[in-house]
Amino acid sequence: MSTTDFKRRQVVGRGIPVPGNDIDTDRIIPARFLKEVTFETMGEHAFEDAKKQNPEHPFNSPAYRGAAVLVVGQNFGCGSSREHAPQALMRWGIAAIVGGSFGEIFFGNCVMLGIPCLVASQADLEWLQKAIGREPQTPVAVDVEKQEVRFGDRAIKATVPAGPRNQLVAGTWDSTAVLLEAGAAIEATAGKLPYVKGY
Amino acid sequence: MARTLLDKVWDAHAVRTLPSGQTQLLIGLHLIHEVTTPQAFQMLKDSKLKVRMPERTFGTLDHIIPTTDQTRPYADPLAEEMAVHMIRNMKEFNLPLFDMATGKQGIVHVIGPELGLSQPGMTIACGDSHTSTHGAVGAIAFGIGTTQVRDVLATQCLSMAKPKLRQVRVDGMLSKGVYAKDVILAIINQLGVKGGVGYAYEYAGPVIDRMTMEERLTVCNMSIEGAARFGYVNPDTTTIEYLRGRQYAPAGAAFDKAATWWKSIATEPGASFEDVARLDGGAIEPMVTWGINPGMSVGVSQRIPAPESAPEADRSTFREALAHMSFQAGQPIKGAKVDVAFVGSCTNGRLSDLRIAAEVAKKGKVARSVRALIVPGSQQVAKAAEAEGLHEIFQAAGFEWRKAGCSMCLGMNPDQLVGREMSASSSNRNFIGRQGSPTGRTLLMSPAMVAAAAITGAVADVREILK
Numbered sequence: 001m002s003t004t005d006f007k008r009r010q011v012v013g014r015g016i017p018v019p020g021n022d023i024d025t026d027r028i029i030p031a032r033f034l035k036e037v038t039f040e041t042m043g044e045h046a047f048e049d050a051k052k053q054n055p056e057h058p059f060n061s062p063a064y065r066g067a068a069v070l071v072v073g074q075n076f077g078c079g080s081s082r083e084h085a086p087q088a089l090m091r092w093g094i095a096a097i098v099g100g101s102f103g104e105i106f107f108g109n110c111v112m113l114g115i116p117c118l119v120a121s122q123a124d125l126e127w128l129q130k131a132i133g134r135e136p137q138t139p140v141a142v143d144v145e146k147q148e149v150r151f152g153d154r155a156i157k158a159t160v161p162a163g164p165r166n167q168l169v170a171g172t173w174d175s176t177a178v179l180l181e182a183g184a185a186i187e188a189t190a191g192k193l194p195y196v197k198g199y
Numbered sequence: 200m201a202r203t204l205l206d207k208v209w210d211a212h213a214v215r216t217l218p219s220g221q222t223q224l225l226i227g228l229h230l231i232h233e234v235t236t237p238q239a240f241q242m243l244k245d246s247k248l249k250v251r252m253p254e255r256t257f258g259t260l261d262h263i264i265p266t267t268d269q270t271r272p273y274a275d276p277l278a279e280e281m282a283v284h285m286i287r288n289m290k291e292f293n294l295p296l297f298d299m300a301t302g303k304q305g306i307v308h309v310i311g312p313e314l315g316l317s318q319p320g321m322t323i324a325c326g327d328s329h330t331s332t333h334g335a336v337g338a339i340a341f342g343i344g345t346t347q348v349r350d351v352l353a354t355q356c357l358s359m360a361k362p363k364l365r366q367v368r369v370d371g372m373l374s375k376g377v378y379a380k381d382v383i384l385a386i387i388n389q390l391g392v393k394g395g396v397g398y399a400y401e402y403a404g405p406v407i408d409r410m411t412m413e414e415r416l417t418v419c420n421m422s423i424e425g426a427a428r429f430g431y432v433n434p435d436t437t438t439i440e441y442l443r444g445r446q447y448a449p450a451g452a453a454f455d456k457a458a459t460w461w462k463s464i465a466t467e468p469g470a471s472f473e474d475v476a477r478l479d480g481g482a483i484e485p486m487v488t489w490g491i492n493p494g495m496s497v498g499v500s501q502r503i504p505a506p507e508s509a510p511e512a513d514r515s516t517f518r519e520a521l522a523h524m525s526f527q528a529g530q531p532i533k534g535a536k537v538d539v540a541f542v543g544s545c546t547n548g549r550l551s552d553l554r555i556a557a558e559v560a561k562k563g564k565v566a567r568s569v570r571a572l573i574v575p576g577s578q579q580v581a582k583a584a585e586a587e588g589l590h591e592i593f594q595a596a597g598f599e600w601r602k603a604g605c606s607m608c609l610g611m612n613p614d615q616l617v618g619r620e621m622s623a624s625s626s627n628r629n630f631i632g633r634q635g636s637p638t639g640r641t642l643l644m645s646p647a648m649v650a651a652a653a654i655t656g657a658v659a660d661v662r663e664i665l666k
Contacts, residue, residue, distance in 0.1 A: 021516050022392055022492050026630040030637065031609040035263060035277035037237035037284045039345075049637035074512065075393040078426060078492075079630060080609075081328040082235065083344035101396050104428045105328055109344035122512065163221040163360050172219065175346075176246070179354040182214050182223055186355055189214045189225045190252065195318060196227070199449050199456035 013068025077106025305577020315445025610635020
């Protein structure tokens with residue numbers, strides 16, 4: 001992969017709306033599917049129980065197959081820290097998420113995977129979910145750099161805090177290399193802590 | 200300017216400001232378990248990276264552990280595979296593992312404080328959202344994902360943004376039969392399950408000040424259920440006395456020096472917060488959740504609210520909750536039939552929780568229609584409880600006395616709800632499917648209330664039983 005592959009200035013793809021608030025990570029992927037030592041099969045289990053219980057669930061609908069932009073409500077991804085949740089969505093095909101607010105651990109996990117999560121107003125989200133429902137084939141452009149989401153001829157405001165935005169746009173969201181750059185400053189910081197250096 | 204504990208701990212652990220504007224934060228204690236780490240170790244191996252500070256990571260087995268027969272290999276081959284990977288990875292990277300043979304195995308958030316690993320002034324991370332528990336000792340402790348576990352292993356650091364700080368004050372005095380679990384359920388009910396997005400919570404006020412460390416652990420544990428990534432209580436005499444003599448706490452003269460430092464990192468008088476939330480502790484009743492998130496709760500004497508009482512945006516979730524639970528708006532929560540009673544988890548699986556549940560268990564026998572489990576939070580909790588004879592009290596009353604693990608909190612082991620069973624649970628989440636059955640139902644409450652429900656066969660007011 002070239003370094004440019006890491007840059008997430010913009011994600012363009014078909015949309016999939018999952019309405020409702022407080023959709024937790026247990027709902028995205030139930031705990032019994034976490035008994036795996038890799039993330040490889042996670043995509044198959046995205047929303048598995050919700051899909052079984054509700055034939056109308058968007059993840060069941062052929063109209064949304066191949067979608068890349070998930071449009072959700074408030075507090076999406078709350079609850080468990082399981083990275084299996086964004087891994088499942090990513091492996092299903094989701095490359096960006098637009099919502100009202102996000103569980104913070106989920107949001108951080110998404111950044112670590114290069115999945116931008118943008119925050120839009122309730123009114124705009126409802127409009128976007130309906131618009132996608134009417135025209136599932138129309139691409140949604142999630143512009144991380146400009147902080148907007150475009151659908152057809154309309155653009156809505158959608159924000160990402162500066163820190164993660166910079167990481168996504170610059171392609172530095174894969175953080176290990178960035179953190180390692182601190183070098184000896186890591187040990188120096190540790191060495192000043194009473195509980196590390198000894199009381 | 201007066202500083203908060205968050206300011207002081209954050210600054211002491213800040214390695215540098217990253218180009219993104221976030222802080223590169225040093226992690227003082229890294230706790231790991233078998234479910235969220237195998238992929239992290241694999242990433243480390245793939246990148247040919249070492250563990251940067253192996254002396255700062257400790258592991259245990261908790262999520263997948265069977266609580267009945269623990270003979271290896273485990274009956275569930277997937278659980279066995281996870282255990283094998285954990286043991287192998289810990290050995291390969293030379294990291295300490297509290298496995299069954301050590302006598303110190305248990306839920307990661309129970310053993311951290313119990314062993315004295317979790318100390319005031321530390322930054323603590325673990326691939327588990329309930330890492331917020333450790334904030335009770337005056338630490339900044341939060342859950343992370345697996346890729347972040349890789350980062351902590353490889354760099355001992357995380358890229359983080361400092362949250363805003365809300366002080367949550369609980370004034371007055373709790374009445375009899377009202378416990379730490381009721382306090383945190385009341386807090387989440389008041390501030391909402393999304394209320395803490397972007398915030399950390401500093402718990403304060405006379406009710407928190409009077410709490411034991413185990414009670415504070417229960418409160419901080421559920422910070423994440425109110426969307427606060429972490430919550431803490433300032434270190435005080437209770438904190439210091441709790442840590443004295445624990446295995447990994449400093450000893451001798453070093454302990455006194457440590458205690459001085461611990462006190463010095465507490466929030467200073469006059470420090471300012473983004474905002475302050477207040478609750479009257481005296482007004483809190485034993486709480487019971489009726490819905491599908493931990494904010495959907497009522498006092499045990501109250502009725503299940505109508506969707507119309509909720510803000511417009513939450514009404515669809517309200518309706519979904521009523522449908523899932525098969526409850527009617529306006530129905531009293533008291534008297535709701537239960538099929539399963541579960542005392543345990545990182546929220547309420549400590550010795551004091553078991554003592555309270557045992558007090559209630561003495562008042563009756565588990566109802567014939569109820570399956571009741573007591574799952575200690577750690578091997579040490581189990582041992583201490585057995586030394587007091589608590590297991591005999593439970594068994595005589597018809598509760599099953601199990602071995603330590605996460606168990607039915609999330610049903611990754613054989614302890615699961617079946618079908619639409621209704622569970623009275625001392626755990627932390629009532630999400631749909633949480634306790635192992637996609638259609639299972641969960642009522643969160645204190646361990647005392649779970650024991651009361653077990654012997655009544657329905658949601659009961661423990662205050663009437665303890666009278």
